[in-house]
Amino acid sequence: MREAFRGVRRFSDFHERLGIPKAVLTKRLNYLVESGMFVLEEYQSVPQRYEYRLTEMGLDFWRVLLTMWDWEVSWDPDPNDMRFRLEHLDCGHVIRPVSSCSHCAQPLQLADISRGPGPGQGTEPMLPPRSRRRMNASSVKSPGEHALRSQIIQSVGDRWTPMVMGCIFRGSRRFNEIEAELYIPPYILGQRLDELVGLELIERRRYQDSPPRDEYLLTAKGLAQHHYTLQLMRWGDRWLAGDKGPPQIMVHKMCGHAFHADLRCSHCGELLERERVKLF
Incomplete structure (x- = not known):
């Protein structure tokens, strides 16, 4: 997804940039097409060749990717090891995205958000059973892949792990509380x-x-993940919630309005738009 946002569209280019086995790359791209994140567009008829283009659903994932990147920057033990910087084209500065309330524009503090059941609670589709073992991040790690990026894969790329983190974010700290909330097998x-x-x-x-x-308590490192967790919830509420609406409603205590996380420029304070930011 990151490379797609940087303009990569063809299989050979993904393979060259990522350096992962072709079979693994094929499975990942096919999954993203099936999920609605990419659409195939023919660019050559003989022999037949296709490009992978982001759909509107895929393009809307940009806030999640930015906040994941920002978490990497915040927790990298060697800042010189980070390969990317973010530029806000409107003010021309290298910046960091700042999470804020979409209504009052105040910077986000996790303690300022209250949560309650939404109209779609209990109507979420059941996750299909896996037919193979859970993928370990190290088994598909690209050459030179950043260690923190592998941690992100482990913490959000699995069926259950982000749900467990979500429970702890919401205040469930004990094994039996998390088990009861998720109906997750104890082992x-x-x-x-x-x-x-x-x-x-x-x-x-x-x-x-x-x-x-x-x-189980969140560490400072774990607590910092709430920025991209909230963006993931925002994206999921738009694209994956059923007709009844999202399963959870959040309210910003500071302004009293329904909370949705925006991203603002750390330099000029203006709202970030997808077309006006650039990773380089």
């Missing part, structure tokens, strides 16, 4: 919690010694 929940602890996104804290019981 899978245990695996995901162990992985998130290993990624230092959550920490395990003992609250009872006999019998031993732990609760």
Whole structure:
């Protein structure tokens, strides 16, 4: 997706940029086409060749990608290792995206958001069962791939992990609370919690010694993920929510209005538009 936003459209160019096996790349591109993120357009008839172009649904994913990139920048142990910078074309400065309320434009503080059930709660489609083992990020890691990007793949690229993180964001801290909210098999929940602890996104804290019981708290690194988690929710509410609406409603306590996360320029404060930002 990142390379598509940087103008890559053809299979050979994706392969050259990413350096991943062709079979893996084919599966990823086919999945993105089936999901509605890409559409195939023929650019050569003999032999037949197609380009992968972002759909409106795919283009709308830009805020998620920007906030993922910003999280990488914030938590990279070596700032000189980051290969990209973000330019706001309207003010001409290298910037960072700042999450803000779409109504009052105030910068986002997670404590300023309240959550409640939305009209679509309980109507979310069931996730289909997987027919193969869960993909490990390291198995498809590109040459020179950034370590934090691999962590993002592990924390949001799996069926259950982002849902577990979402529960902890909403205040469920104990194993039985998360299990009851998600209807997740206990052995899978245990695996995901162990992985998130290993990624230092959550920490395990003992609250009872006999019998031993732990609760799970967000670390500062994990808490910082809420910027792209909120953008992912915004995107999902638009493209994946059913006719009844989103499963959750958020309210910004500072202004009292329904909360939707916008992105603003860290230099000039203006609203960021997809066509007016450039990664380089």
